[in-house]
Amino acid sequence: MTAVPQNNHQLNQEFLSLLHHKQITTHFQAIVSLSDGEVLGYEALSRGPEKSWFYRPDRLFDHARRLNRVWELDLLCRSCAIQNARETIGKHKLFINVDPDSILDPKFRKGFTREQLKSVELDAATIIIELTEKTAVTDYRHFNRLLRNYLDQGYRIAIDDAGSGYSGLRLIAETRPDYLKIDMDLVRNVDKDMVKRELLRSVQRFAQLTGIKTIAEGIETWDEARALMDMGVHYGQGYWIQKPAPVMGFPAPEKVEAMKAHGKLLTQLKGKSEGLTAREIMRQDATLQLTDRCRAAGDLFSENDNLQGIALLQQNRPLGLVMRSKYYYQMEKSGDAHRFQELPLGDVADLQPLMAGSDTPLLDLCRMAMSRREHQLYDYLVIHEDQQYCGVIPVALLLDTLARRQEENQFSAT
Template sequence: MLKKLNQDYRNEFFGILLNKSISTNFQPIISLVNGEIIGYEALTRGPEDSPLHYPDRLFEAAKRYNKVWELDLLCRITAIERAKDVIGDKFLFINIDADIIKDPEFKKGFTKEYLKAYNISPKSIIFEITEHTAITDYKSFKNVIENYRSQGYRVAVDDAGDGYAGLRMLSEIRPNFIKIDMELIRNIDKDMLKRELLKSIQRFVEATNLKIIAEGIETYDELRTLIDIGIEYGQGYYIQRPSPSFIKLNEDVMETIIKINNTKSLLRANSRNLRIGDYCRMDKALQDFETASKADELFKANTNLQGIVVMKDQKAVGLIMRNQFYQHLSADKEKEEGTFYSSNLHEFMDSNPLMVEAEELLSNVCRRALSRDENQVYDYVIINDRGYYKGVIPFGGLMDALLGIINY
């Protein structure tokens, strides 16, 4: 049976290669300053009904059957043919395995004459170097990269921040673009350590004239945090999912980006009169009739989440902080009662948390937050808009905002 599965797998791969039955989706990379599309990343897909639909499986099969070069060439040709009428004033980001780019055959497929047939300038092509294969000879690899760069091609390093190998590649080849690993972007609005790390990278690129592209932006709060930090470019499902066609950016997304940037500019100009609502994070809240098991699910789904707002009729009525929640749970287990998971949230929530209106001055909120009892200083502050729940700001967010005032 296993032998038959392996044979079917092999036949599937070679059938795809023979019939050139791959497709290319394109995901826009945009400016986080004005929402304009600067380029597209080409993403290869196998047939939809195939076990080799996703690129990681497709290239895994290519490596197994020693056909990486053939598959890579097919992917590249397909992407360029599809994008030839779009790129020019836009970049085309093409994923390149670190091993492939050193192959002499690769050079033949990326001569100026080859691109000229599609009326494409090398300046429109960005090699997105992926770490599928470990680089053993950085000196030779760097020479190859410099050769392409001298012809007008540009280089991006994918998954920067994903371990030592990615950082070394960054320092060795000095790319034009650094693509930040999506794991660093995920929930960055809720993780101060991630924010500080990205701020450090941002300071580095500002000093070295490189450009950052944040990958995997999936929420409004992630987008806003990246813009606040000063990240220039981004891509992700919140902006636009990969598509086989080149569609215009959703107007709502563009308006959101412009609005966030305008707000940021106003805050800089009026740093002494900042309103707490401008720093609001729109966390999901739970209803007061829900049980502790629901809060447990939410905390476990997001390890960076430190608090949950409890609502009733669209109004915040309480707050559950992670440490207090699990203290209740531990006490319940020690008593061997086993009733905590089924208890309603209002039975153990803090029914008198610090709640403020969105129009209140940031400086005033900071004073009120710091004047709380010591065991509540780090609790979330709940932000309301005319009495209705709007969002939260964690203690770290308050300190970030306060430091922003000082630095302005």
């Protein structure tokens, strides 16, 4: 729990004391190659005192703007990051957040970062300057002159929070960054959201054409990571890979192996849709037991708007499927929502869903899915191996994968 300040005066005093006593700590979060799990570098994340109102960096910088102290806070955070990274950064990159407001501040002092690096025997090639898209830049001519100061010294540039809805497109065009960090709101549930997937695919195509490397932020699940790999996103960071920590660490070995295995598979199957099977694209969504109450399914649907179906198991054997639209239709038809929610899921589920083995080719899956009755056409496919649950495949994902493979084949042919 962080203490809530009593008034603005108390807040101001606490902030100024924090600056004076340099009460900033640095956490590091790994940024890894999604193709093999190799660490590219670490983002330095600044924090205020642990139990303070200013523990969160957004509160720190919001208040710095109110007091016109962005430059001082930015310098302090930068200095702490470099000092804390000096002994362990090694060959890796250090991503440092720089607020564009600090670059435009009249007190901006050239050479500060270079002096800090020199004091710890690091060079500019180690540093990636992250500029957040969430701060609007109004004077690009002046901003670019100051930004050139960093570029001329050998620093590289990353645009943070790309896609968060501010002046991002112009910021990208003006700065010509080396890295584009995709905002976590676009990454969340990208494995389940077709619109997000198409948007990110467009970003990835743009990045490939312009030579920019993409970094997906906020990856929380293996399914998200795998979907990003399928789209060709170069790097990733997030809690699934590694949580921020005061010391630089590495992803768990089993996660590195998962990325390596999927990366190898993508290389083998590139442009060959006939080689893809259910195992390569299935999702491991949340499941419920056949004996669970309908209330449990309602809770899962409420928690995730993109979840359209839930596989039902007996132990680990798949025996049924409940789709969102049919679930709510039956609840409304029952006329008694409370009573409906207490029914076992087995009473309302489809107990004969389309099930297929994990080694079933995608073209066969498509034929099986399209041969169902019309009211079942868009129900999930349930995937098993030796009668044990493996995952599900939404029809939209199946068709999207086949379409992309066809596009890749046509592109390769030309």
